[in-house]
Amino acid sequence: MSAITLRFLAEPHTINFGGKVHGGTVMKWIDEAGYACATRWSKSYCVTVYVGGIRFHRPIRIGELVEVEARLAYTGNTSMNITVEVRSGDMKGGEMEMTTECLIVFVAVDSDGRPLPVESWTPETPGEMALAQHAKAVLDASRAATAPRG
Template sequence: MSSITLRFLAEPSTVNFGGNVHGGTVMKWIDEAGYACASSWAKRYCVTVYVGGIRFHRPIRIGDLVEVEARIAYTGTSSMNIAVEVRSGDIKTGQLHTTTECLIVFVSVDASGKPVPVDPWQPLTPADVALAARAKAQLDASRATAH
């Protein structure tokens, strides 16, 4: 499966001092959706090795419907680059807005933690091609600044 969407209501237990969902909670949701997408693609356990470009656009309010969509953007030998978009809004209207987005890289590993190859993902639509190019450019940029 090259994408997955988690849907749920933002609960009061996730509130921060400002009265909105805590950013750390949103990051947890992002990691969970990314893991579900990566492990379903790899058909095995995967580990998070990179989270980058996280951007918080707007707050999530308690009681909002939340969608966390994770989709394969690019694959390497054993890695999967997952683009994650979080949307939220009033469940009564069904109108959702992008609240957060980022890129996560997962690596497929065996029982001893060694990387295991994954099937390559091929972008089929122009939107997929553009997403793959953005993911690769972001990773290349992060590697360039790491040295």
């Protein structure tokens, strides 16, 4: 399976002093959904090696229905590049709005923490191809920003 969606209600214990869900809580949900997607794909324990391009579009309010969708964007030899979108909204209205998005890279590892090969995934639809290009662009930008200057 190349995608997974977690759904739940935003609860009062997740709020910050402004009355909205903590950004750190949203980041935890993102990591959990990404981990579930990566583990399901690789059938192995996985570790997070990169989180980037995180963008908070709007806050999540208490009582809203939250969806955290993790989708495989592309694979390397041992890595899985996963895009995660968080949406939320009033359950009665049914309309969900994007709240947060980012890219996470996971690596499958063995019991000693050594990388394991993962099955290759090939995007097939135009949407999947665009997602793969976006993920690559985020990683390329990150690499360029951290490259040694000389």
